[in-house]
Amino acid sequence: MANEKEVILSVKDLAVTFGSGRKAFTAVQDVNFDVYKGETFSLVGESGSGKTTIGRAIIRINPASKGEIHFKGKKISGKISKELDQWVVRNIQMVFQDPSASLNDRATIDYIVSEGLYNFHLYKDEEDRHRKISEAIESVGLLPEHLTRYPHEFSGGQRQRIGIARAMVMEPELLIADEPISALDVSIRAQVLNLLKEFQRKRDLTIVFVAHDLSVVRFISDRIAVIHKGRIVELAETEELFKHSLHPYTKSLLAAVPMPDPQIEKNKQLIVYDADQHDYSVDKPSFQEILPGHFIWANEAEMAEYRKQIEEQDRN
Amino acid sequence: MEEREVILSAKDVEVKFRVRDRILTAIRGISLDIYKGETIAIVGESGSGKSVFTKTFTGMLEVNGDITNGTIMFEGKDLTKLKKDKDWEGIRGKRISTVFQDPMTSLNPVRTIGYQISEVIVKHQKKSKAEAKQMAIELMKQVGIVNAENRYDDYPFQYSGGMRQRIVIAIALACRPDILICDEPTTALDVTIQAQILKLIKDLQKEYGFTTVYITHDLGVVANVADRVAVMYAGQIVEIGTAEEVFYKPAHPYTWALLSSLPQLGVKGEDLYAITGTPPSLYDKVIGDAFAPRNPYAMKIDFEEEPPMFKITDTHFAKTWLLDPRAPKAEPPKAIRNLHERLLEITDERGDYHG
Incomplete structure (x- = not known):
């Protein structure tokens, strides 16, 4: 099944290091994954795990210090030509977490949504530009008359939709959504999630979704990569990950997701993950495929242990 | 159901804010009895008035806000009648404490962790500095700070977000309050840390027997902690x-x-x-x-x-x-x-x- 899918984005051995010399801090390392066209691929982890850094490395905000990123077969990491850089900006767009910080307060919605079009002259004439941004703003459920207003006149949910309109007006093939709903009210979250899903259906959009909330991720993603301290510790299709969660960190994350059910919640056991439980002194770990499409960061002894666990889980 | 002891009773509470020349009615008539020892969660979206309502329990409304109607009875006293900070002494922070959402802003960045906990003990329990320090270290241990003696003189920036929230809880509990108000205590934290903090509050409640009022928008958290749930919308339950x-x-x-x-x-x-x-x-x-x-x-x-x-x-x-x-x-x-x-x-x- 996986073979038929077209790989749109490929990340190989990625590492991102901030600072240099003795102050150097490696935020992410040994990151390997492919994203297929039209899917939603989620990066999950807690704050400081490096999930956002990976997203930002893809759109070239954070330079990769090691490894390569390929988009539609072209290498887009490291030094690239100006044309290629522009092509990346046009085709990969990002939606940021905080809709009040990511929109220019002193610009009208008209300018904010058009900025990308201006930068790349992606319109024939003024009429064409207006048609494009009106379509974009309507596609996120706002009205063309909103275009003359300023960001502060909108609610958080509306601002996030403006952020999505600004990204989608570029007609990108890949959208990186960095915690797009965590700053929003519960009642608004569903609207924004539905909107992203709708774009995916209508435009065959590929989404890399960065989040910490597994309940949201489970609903929206086709595949999930769990990140801990800058490393992907487990990667699998969504259902597979929930069925056969193997890495102890994944397990603690799953157990921590609150369920809206008092009986289940009150019976639940808390699992605390301790990174010291792995003994990697002799037997070195690597990123290995344990079941088709299911990868895990483990050494040989752990692999044997995890295989046993799968058998047990299947028996239940 | 057996008769339960009411610890705090709010009746027909109405809160209004003066915003420039306009009047905003944030709380539109809430009556609520809170029972001793229970955990009650107040749920609602932002702007529903859940924080404003519980701020009336400790007299912490913003200066442009007033309780314009109703009574809040606590230990035979009507809290709505207390106006000056002096009247609130002995209640706010002592009998009714609050844990706020963001542990970054509720701790003083230029004071040590130890000072901030023992300050409360010295002030409210009239202990000596040395006694207060011992009690503070004991509290730090209880909220799960490893190596508490050595971390007593650390500053907030040396603590992680989850640990800072543990300290805020320690400060709130320093005076053995009867009611602990938790205003979105885990919203700023990671899910795995959230689960640990919720468990910590539950364990401490078992030990001390205080009453907990949770304010949250997260129904998963509510399911985890609450005996009773109040859903708020537009200033009403x-x-x-x-x-x-x-x-x-x-x-x-x-x-x-x-x-x-x-x-x-x-x-x-x-x-x-x-x-x-x-x-x-x-x-x-x-x-x-x-x-x-x-x-x-x-x-x-x-x-x-x-x-x-x-x-x-x-x-x-x-x-x-x-x-x-x-x-x-x-x-x-x-x-x-x-x-x-x-x-x-x-x-x-x-x-x-x-x-």
């Missing part, structure tokens, strides 16, 4: 009941909408239930049921007359005309009927996921 009643037999369309929009209940490939529109402006007088314009179940009367609290059981009440005997029968949305059974298809009774 619209539904209140035991956690089981509110989750398994919700009666108000707003509660239905909140539950239905949870991604945990979403079906892959289908749209999530989304609440349309926005809450009403509380600058204007709200006519009828405040939720009516966003409510697909709204009837004509919802736009004309405010519904009363209808009694469903001895513990379960909801403020919706749907419960009037004359109303047509309305079924909750499909997504939340048999909520427990549906979630059990995803996990087992202990929350472990199955395939």
Whole structure:
């Protein structure tokens, strides 16, 4: 099944290091994954795990210090030509977490949504530009008359939709959504999630979704990569990950997701993950495929242990 | 149900804010009895007034806000009558403490952790500095700070977010309060840390026997901690009941909408239930049921007359005309009927996921 899918984005051995010399801090390392066209691929982890850094490395905000990123077969990491850089900006767009910080307060919605079009002259004439941004703003459920207003006149949910309109007006093939709903009210979250899903259906959009909330991720993603301290510790299709969660960190994350059910919640056991439980002194770990499409960061002894666990889980 | 001791009783509380030349009615008549030793969660979206309501318990309303009606009885005293900071001494921070959302801003960045805990003990319990230090270290251990003696002189920036929130809890508990108000205590924290903090508060409650009031928008957190749940909308409690009643037999369309929009209940490939529109402006007088314009179940009367609290059981009440005997029968949305059974298809009774 996986073979038929077209790989749109490929990340190989990625590492991102901030600072240099003795102050150097490696935020992410040994990151390997492919994203297929039209899917939603989620990066999950807690704050400081490096999930956002990976997203930002893809759109070239954070330079990769090691490894390569390929988009539609072209290498887009490291030094690239100006044309290629522009092509990346046009085709990969990002939606940021905080809709009040990511929109220019002193610009009208008209300018904010058009900025990308201006930068790349992606319109024939003024009429064409207006048609494009009106379509974009309507596609996120706002009205063309909103275009003359300023960001502060909108609610958080509306601002996030403006952020999505600004990204989608570029007609990108890949959208990186960095915690797009965590700053929003519960009642608004569903609207924004539905909107992203709708774009995916209508435009065959590929989404890399960065989040910490597994309940949201489970609903929206086709595949999930769990990140801990800058490393992907487990990667699998969504259902597979929930069925056969193997890495102890994944397990603690799953157990921590609150369920809206008092009986289940009150019976639940808390699992605390301790990174010291792995003994990697002799037997070195690597990123290995344990079941088709299911990868895990483990050494040989752990692999044997995890295989046993799968058998047990299947028996239940 | 056996008679339970009421520790705090709010009646017809109304809070108004002066904003420039306009009056905003943030709390529109809330009556609530809080029982000794229970954990009650107040749920609602931002702007529903959940924080404002509990701030009246400790006299911490912003300067432009006033309690314009109602009483809040605590230990025979009407808290609405207390005006000056001096009147609040002995109650605020001592009998009723608050844990705020953001541990970054509720700690003083230029004072050591130890100083901030022992300060409270010296002030409220009239202990000597040395005694206070011993008690502070003991508290730090209780909230799970490893190596507490050595971390006593650390500054807040040397602590992680989860540890800082533990310190805030230690400070709040330093005076053995009767009521602990937790205002979104885990919203700024990671999920795994959130689970640990919730457990910590529960364990401490067992030990000290205080009453906990949670303020949150996260229904998962509510399910984890609450004995009773009050759902707030536009400055009123619209539904209140035991956690089981509110989750398994919700009666108000707003509660239905909140539950239905949870991604945990979403079906892959289908749209999530989304609440349309926005809450009403509380600058204007709200006519009828405040939720009516966003409510697909709204009837004509919802736009004309405010519904009363209808009694469903001895513990379960909801403020919706749907419960009037004359109303047509309305079924909750499909997504939340048999909520427990549906979630059990995803996990087992202990929350472990199955395939």
